[in-house]
Amino acid sequence: MHEIGTLSPTLLLISHALKVVVVFTATLLLVALLTLAERRISAWIQDRLGPNRVGPQGILQPIADGLKNFLKEETYPGRASKLFFLLAPALAIGPAFVTFAVVPFAAPLPTPWGLVDMIVADLPIGILYVLAIAGLGVYGIVMAGWSSNNKYAFLGGLRASAQIVSYEVGLGMSLVPVFMLAGNVTLTHIVWTQQQELGLWLAFPLGLSFLLFVISAFAETNRLPFDMAEAESELVSGFHTEYSSMKFAMFFMAEYANMITAAALMATLFLGGWDIPFWTGDDMHVVAPGIVEGAAPAWWKTVLTLGAFGVKTLFFLFCFIWIRWTVPRFRYDQIMHLGWKVMLPTALAYIGLMGASILVLDRIGLEFGFVYGLILTAVNALATIVFLTLVDRDRVMTGSAAGRGGTHRLPQGVTATRFPAAGATSAREG
Amino acid sequence: MSIGIKMVRRPVSETSYLRAVLKGMALTFRHLVDPHKVTLEYPDEKPQLSPRWRGTHRMEVHADGRPKCVACGLCPTICPANCIRLVPGEDDQGNRYPIVYEIDEFRCIFCGMCQEVCPVEAIHVGQDFENAEYTRERFVYDLDRLMAQDHPVTALWDPEDPLGQ
Numbered sequence: 129m130h131e132i133g134t135l136s137p138t139l140l141l142i143s144h145a146l147k148v149v150v151v152f153t154a155t156l157l158l159v160a161l162l163t164l165a166e167r168r169i170s171a172w173i174q175d176r177l178g179p180n181r182v183g184p185q186g187i188l189q190p191i192a193d194g195l196k197n198f199l200k201e202e203t204y205p206g207r208a209s210k211l212f213f214l215l216a217p218a219l220a221i222g223p224a225f226v227t228f229a230v231v232p233f234a235a236p237l238p239t240p241w242g243l244v245d246m247i248v249a250d251l252p253i254g255i256l257y258v259l260a261i262a263g264l265g266v267y268g269i270v271m272a273g274w275s276s277n278n279k280y281a282f283l284g285g286l287r288a289s290a291q292i293v294s295y296e297v298g299l300g301m302s303l304v305p306v307f308m309l310a311g312n313v314t315l316t317h318i319v320w321t322q323q324q325e326l327g328l329w330l331a332f333p334l335g336l337s338f339l340l341f342v343i344s345a346f347a348e349t350n351r352l353p354f355d356m357a358e359a360e361s362e363l364v365s366g367f368h369t370e371y372s373s374m375k376f377a378m379f380f381m382a383e384y385a386n387m388i389t390a391a392a393l394m395a396t397l398f399l400g401g402w403d404i405p406f407w408t409g410d411d412m413h414v415v416a417p418g419i420v421e422g423a424a425p426a427w428w429k430t431v432l433t434l435g436a437f438g439v440k441t442l443f444f445l446f447c448f449i450w451i452r453w454t455v456p457r458f459r460y461d462q463i464m465h466l467g468w469k470v471m472l473p474t475a476l477a478y479i480g481l482m483g484a485s486i487l488v489l490d491r492i493g494l495e496f497g498f499v500y501g502l503i504l505t506a507v508n509a510l511a512t513i514v515f516l517t518l519v520d521r522d523r524v525m526t527g528s529a530a531g532r533g534g535t536h537r538l539p540q541g542v543t544a545t546r547f548p549a550a551g552a553t554s555a556r557e558g
Numbered sequence: 559m560s561i562g563i564k565m566v567r568r569p570v571s572e573t574s575y576l577r578a579v580l581k582g583m584a585l586t587f588r589h590l591v592d593p594h595k596v597t598l599e600y601p602d603e604k605p606q607l608s609p610r611w612r613g614t615h616r617m618e619v620h621a622d623g624r625p626k627c628v629a630c631g632l633c634p635t636i637c638p639a640n641c642i643r644l645v646p647g648e649d650d651q652g653n654r655y656p657i658v659y660e661i662d663e664f665r666c667i668f669c670g671m672c673q674e675v676c677p678v679e680a681i682h683v684g685q686d687f688e689n690a691e692y693t694r695e696r697f698v699y700d701l702d703r704l705m706a707q708d709h710p711v712t713a714l715w716d717p718e719d720p721l722g723q
Contacts, residue, residue: 173586177597454586455579520576 130425132236132243134418139241147248155228159384160190166384166449173453200373205277208370212275217371217378220268223261224385230257231392232316234402234434235410238425243418246402246430247316250414254314255307258393259300262348265386266292269350269357272379273367284366287460288350288357294467295347295354301475302340305482306330306397309504319401320413324422326501329405331398333504336478336512338398340471345390347467350383352452356463391444392437399440402433410436474515481511609713612668612683615661615699616707625705626680629656633672633681641665642672659701663689670714682711 135143164179164186171178180186204210234246251257266289273285307313309330310321322329331338347354358366368379395401404410410433412422423429458466485507494500571577598605607613618626629646645658670683686709691697 169590172590172595175589175592175594175596177595177599450583450586450590454582516576520574 129415130412130420132238132418132420132425133241135239135242135244143244144248147244147246151228151233151248152225155225155385155388156381158388159381160194161187162384162387162445162449163193163380164189165445166452169446169449170453173450194377197374197377202375203370203372205370207277209275209277212271213370214375216268216272216275217375217382218268219271220265220382221378221385223264223268224382224389227258227261227386227389228392230254230315231389231396232319232401233392233437234430235412236414236420236425237427237430243414243420243425245316245414246434250314250316252314254312254316254318255303255393255397256313258389259296259303262386262389263292263296265382268379268382269367272371273357276367276370278370280363280365281367281369284357284359284363284369287359288367291347291354291356291463291467292350294464295344295471298340298467298471298475299344299348301472301479302337302344303397304475304479305334305337308479308483308486309334315396315401316414318397319403320411320422322400323403323411324413325496327498328501328505329398329400329403333501333508334398334482335505335508336474336515337482338394339512339515340475340478341398342394343466343471345394346448346451347463349386349390349448351387351448353455353458354463355457356460359457361457387445387448388441391441391448394444395437395440401440402437404432404436470519478511481507607685607687611685611687612670612712612714613686613709614663614684614689614707615666615672615704616682616684616709616711617659617701617704618680618682619705625656625659625701626678627656627659628678628680629654629659630677632675632677636671636675638669638671639665639667656701659704661699661704663697663699664694670712673712673714683714684709684711685713 134140167189168178168180168186178186179189182188182192204213229248230251232245232247232250237244237246269288269292270285273281273283273288276282306318309326310318312318312321318330326333346352350357356366358368360366363369368376371379402410409423410429412420412425412429415421482504485504489500489503494503620626629644631644631646634640634642634644641662641664643658643660643662644656646654647657648654668683672681673683681704684707686707689697
């Protein structure tokens with residue numbers, strides 16, 4: 129136990145205001161850099177170079193893009209519902225930027241005036257807040273699609289709402305095992321569980337949860353292979369077809385801000401957050417204001433852990449981009465099939481399995497710690513292998529149009545026969 | 559009525575989504591880290607022109623600055639695109655020279671026959687492709703312009719062996 133002391137109310141207010149400003153600015157900056165990273169990585173994957181003209185290695189390209197967007201003409205489609213058309217970008221970008229508030233991004237920082245948590249708002253409801261606010265993001269997309277009075281935008285909004293609502297279920301379900309293991313929904317406590325109580329990143333004992341969470345997060349952020357809302361090859365550019373200038377840029381920024389939050393959540397929930405692996409010097413947890421459990425906090429530990437958090441988040445952001453430029457878009461029915469018939473039952477079964485395992489281990493009287501985690505890891509590895517073997521068959525992944533139980537099921541009235549079909553002549557006779 | 563559909567049964571190794579995705583990810587990652595990119599950063603790097611490249615013309619000049627052209631009239635005659643305008647003149651020593659020598663580079667098809675037919679190796683097609691201009695009139699190159707061109711002549715012509723012997 130280390131008593132650092134608490135900040136005075138005035139300093140607390142100042143520190144919170146500072147954190148809000150710094151985190152918001154950092155997110156905005158990262159969004160700008162991500163747009164560049166997306167373009168450059170996609171270029172490299174396609175053996176091109178990407179934008180490298182504006183500034184060294186094209187680093188100023190986002191600024192040029194932003195300026196361009198400010199100078200573009202604002203267009204309004206003729207029969208659009210103007211109020212909702214204007215409101216939609218704000219509704220999309222607002223939730224995208226506030227979800228990051230509950231993510232702890234570094235070890236607490238000791239100052240001469242008291243301890244400063246490296247988290248904007250350590251809400252007791254933690255991850256539930258993220259789920260709630262992220263669910264609001266879909267309103268922006270639906271309103272944009274509906275108010276544009278454009279069939280492509282409408283279809284994009286329609287698909288987005290169905291997709292996000294479907295995958296929100298999988299997202300929530302995949303997190304239940306995390307709550308069961310950590311016994312808490314606060315993100316700071318989940319980090320502490322991984323650092324000290326379990327001594328193991330949750331990606332190991334809850335690997336299938338991690339997999340389901342990653343898939344759902346991709347669907348939630350509307351990224352390929354789940355970019356049904358945009359689907360530029362089918363729907364022009366989906367829900368933001370009619371948007372121009374900065375209103376379009378706001379949707380664009382919202383997408384990248386959502387990516388950052390999703391990547392940060394993956395890192396926090398499953399890869400130990402700001403924990404540095406194989407080092408106990410950073411295992412600390414704020415039990416009460418100003419009181420730290422575990423290792424002694426120090427400013428350099430804060431910096432190091434911030435770096436660790438950054439590396440993990442950037443890794444997931446890279447994966448987002450990497451997967452986007454590798455995997456083609458799913459068909460709509462395949463997405464629904466995957467969400468409702470694969471993800472949801474799997475998540476439910478997994479909750480049951482993990483709950484039973486935890487119950488059995490508790491009944492045996494095994495202490496909650498590293499060995500506990502290892503046993504769960506073994507159970508989980510088995511579950512993951514079974515899941516992947518079941519899913520990795522054409523009949524599960526090709527969607528509802530394909531067969532079941534080894535035989536291909538066709539729509540009614542269609543029979544698989546050799547061409548030319550004998551039925552064709554008989555139908556004419558009859 | 560039934561519709562004939564040919565069903566193809568494929569083994570799992572061919573239809574496995576996960577394996578296909580992992581293979582694809584490995585492929586894109588290999589391309590990502592591959593330092594060999596096909597993009598040529600054009601204004602900084604110039605492309606390697608083919609040895610048979612025939613670009614805009616240039617007129618060879620004597621050491622005293624006169625054009626080598628003797629206004630024999632072979633190039634306007636051979637030119638299939640009819641883009642060369644030549645008005646011959648003769649000075650008091652009886653030397654023929656071009657009074658007007660214009661090549662319309664828009665009409666030119668860059669066949670290089672003017673260079674082949676020239677008896678004094680005066681007109682050449684060159685290794686050049688950056689010909690942008692602000693007006694169409696600027697694409698009619700007059701004698702001064704042709705003499706002022708400083709790009710190398712085509713590699714088809716060897717200065718050591720000017721007559722191709």
